[in-house]
Amino acid sequence: MNMLKLWGYAALLAILAIAATSCDTTDNNKPELELIPVNQVTVDGYTISLEAEKEPETGANTLYWKLEQNGNIITPQSISIQPMMDMGDMMHSAPYNQPKTAEEDDRYFKNMAVFIMPSGSMGSWTINFEITTPTDEMISGEIPVEVASSWKLTSVRDDNDKVYFITWYAPQKPVTGQNDLTFLIHTRESMMNFPAVEDLVLDVYPYMDMGGGSGHSTDFTNPVATGDGFYEGDINYSMSGTWTTSVVLVAANDTLPEVVFEYSVQAQ
Numbered sequence: 001m002n003m004l005k006l007w008g009y010a011a012l013l014a015i016l017a018i019a020a021t022s023c024d025t026t027d028n029n030k031p032e033l034e035l036i037p038v039n040q041v042t043v044d045g046y047t048i049s050l051e052a053e054k055e056p057e058t059g060a061n062t063l064y065w066k067l068e069q070n071g072n073i074i075t076p077q078s079i080s081i082q083p084m085m086d087m088g089d090m091m092h093s094a095p096y097n098q099p100k101t102a103e104e105d106d107r108y109f110k111n112m113a114v115f116i117m118p119s120g121s122m123g124s125w126t127i128n129f130e131i132t133t134p135t136d137e138m139i140s141g142e143i144p145v146e147v148a149s150s151w152k153l154t155s156v157r158d159d160n161d162k163v164y165f166i167t168w169y170a171p172q173k174p175v176t177g178q179n180d181l182t183f184l185i186h187t188r189e190s191m192m193n194f195p196a197v198e199d200l201v202l203d204v205y206p207y208m209d210m211g212g213g214s215g216h217s218t219d220f221t222n223p224v225a226t227g228d229g230f231y232e233g234d235i236n237y238s239m240s241g242t243w244t245t246s247v248v249l250v251a252a253n254d255t256l257p258e259v260v261f262e263y264s265v266q267a268q
C-alpha cells in the first residue's frame, strides 16, 4: 500500500468516526416533530401559525398552533378554536377537539380535526380562533385552510337519516406486515356539533382482488371501541398493492349498509 492510499484510508476512517459520533450525539429517544406550514395570520402584532405533519386532507388531522410576538415564540394561556366550512347557503363545522399543550414540543398547542369535506367549489374551510396571551390580551381571528380530498373518510346513513362519519385513522401509510388498524367514528347532532360514537360494533373485512375472479384476505383483528370514538385493532398485510377494506357498523338494533375503503399498501 503506498502512502497516498494510506492517507486516503486514514481520512476515510476519520470521516466514519466523526459520522458515528455525530450520530450518537443526535440520537434522541423522542421522535422529532416534522411539521409543514399550513397557514399564518397576524392579529394585533401577534403571528398565529398553523402547522401539521401532512397537508390537511379529509379525515383526521393533527393541527399544531404556534404564537409569536416580535419574532419570539410565546406560550398562550389558552387557545380555543372552531373549524367552519362556508358552503354559501349554509355553514357547518366538523368533529374536532380543543388545542392543548403538545407534550412532544411545548412550543406548540395541538388538537385534532376531522375534515368531513374537501375544499373546492362546494365550499371553503376556515378555523376561527380565540387566544389568551401570557399578558391576558384576547386576540381572535380566522385562518383559512385548504383541505385536499383523501380516501381516509367516508360516511353512511341509517334509515332515520342519522349520519355516521367513518375516519380511517391508522395506518396513515399502510405497509406490508403489521399495522395498527384504527377507525374514528362521529355522528352529527347539528351543523355545529359532531359527537364521537362509542357504542358501535365494527365488522371489517380486508380483501385483495387478484383478478380473474380470485382474491384473498389477510390476518387482522376486528377493531373494538376504546373510547372517544376510537376503534382499535390491527392488520398484517401479506402483499403490497391495492386493497379494499369493508366496514359494517352495527348500532343498537340496527346494521348499517357496508362502506368500503380502497387504498394502496406499500412494500416494506
Ligand SMILES: [Cu+2]
Residues within 6 Å of the ligand: 085, 087, 092, 117, 122, 123
Ligand atoms: Cu361542507
